[in-house]
Amino acid sequence: MDEKLQYNEIIDVCLLAGKIMLQNGAETSRVEDTMVRIAAAFGCADSHSFSTPTGIIFSLDGMHPASKLIRVSQRSTDLHKVTLVNSISRSISGKEMTPEEAFSRLKQIEGAGMGYPLWGQIFAAFIASGCFLIMFQGQWNDFIWSCIAGGMGFSCLLYLHRLLEVRFFAEFIASLVVGLVALFFVNIGVGSHLDTIIIGAVMPLVPGLLITNAARDLIAGHLVSGLSKGADAGLTALAIGAGISAAFFFL
Known part of the structure; x- marks a missing residue:
């Protein structure tokens, strides 16, 4: 050759x-x-x-x-x-x-496609939301409501990522859905603690791997990648926070 x-x-x-x-x-x-x-x-x-x-x-x-x-x-x-x-x-x-x-x-x-089907990813987000609620000292009677809010928010995130190419907009809308669903459950009287429901439900949206990789790249001396990934993670977190804040306008 x-x-x-x-x-x-x-x-x-x-x-x-x-x-x-x-x-x-x-x-x-x-x-x-x-x-x-x-x-x-x-x-x-x-x-x-x-x-x-x-x-x-x-x-x-x-x-x-x-x-x-x-x-x-x-x-x-x-x-x-x-x-x-x-x-x-x-x-x-x-x-x-x-x-x-x-x-x-x-x-x-x-x-090859993703390692897990969409329903599996949504179900994992559903269960994880309730587990995060308990981890953050929430009440067991809010477990299912946090699961539903987290599952709906993550489903919205996956759908918008496929539908749109606008960065951070999907995270904003998904967190807005989480906030509105949590507010709905609390307002009708079935949910008791709005803060822990939202915290648990929003955790599947948090860019944990991106934050970890940004820190590891900075430690390894890859400053360009570390800073850019950190900025990406920060803007994603900002979009999530803005979505939750927007939901409170409906109070």
Whole structure:
């Protein structure tokens, strides 16, 4: 095989692996480390990787130096895909895969759907909302109402993410729904503590993984990614808070 063509295939494998990981919730340091390890396993010891939340630059040095850039426009959370890419990376390091086989397997992972169906995600948010209410010292008689408010808010979030491409608007409307549902239950007399119902129900909307990755990137020295992810998490939290505040205008 032509050496230059082989270099391009290795870069394609590294970029696709990094793209899948970055799109599905991996921190920047893990993305860059995985890409460099894959290149080294294929015999390219001199490689350079630079990742931000919106793009990846990867280059190889040698007889035929080459660089490529890939954009990352959509991001979600599916740590199962991150685990699968890590598994492929280990297989490559163990000389168990060729670049062609690795690229084909990564394409399959990229095209696969989410690890859990929508109803499973909504049910998890439903139960988690009630559990958060209890964790924040809420009353058991508010458990089901917090579950319903959280489930409805999370359902709204998923629907709006599919329907609209406007950032932070889905979080604002979803938290507004949470606030209105909680107010409804308290006003009709079945809910007793509005604050704990809202706190429990809004927790599935909070960008916990994004906040964690922002802190880990800053600690690892990835200042651009850490600050941008922190800003993203902060604006998301602001949208959630604004939605809850807007709900109180209906009091």
